Amino acid sequence: MASVTVRNLPDEVHRALRIRAATNGRSTEAEIRDILETAVRPPERVKLGSLLASIAREAELTDADAELFDQLRDKTPADPMRFE
Structure with a gap:
């Protein structure tokens, strides 16, 4: 499985990701995976x-x-x- 590194992510974005992940009961990494998958493989496709x-x-x-x-x-x- 591939890995991706995101550099220079603004603190506000990282904080928003952590909050969104906590709201959805996931780790920040799992939340980012979900966001990326939804963006590139939308269910309505x-x-x-x-x-x-x-x-x-x-x-x-x-x-x-x-x-x-x-x-x-x-x-x-x-x-x-x-x-x-």
Whole structure:
């Protein structure tokens, strides 16, 4: 697991972090981990598979429609990339 060092953190910010951690019943380090995780991986983030499934539901596609798309899809292999 990676480690991160934060230099020159203002005293007021450190104090606010300690208070927030105590309020949430966590250590300051655990609170910082939670803040960072929430910032970079928000729970409302929609994953691609879920987004595609919701689009299909909104379009009211059936399994028969999906089979038809699969039959119509071009299945020929792509030509390899040429770097000439």
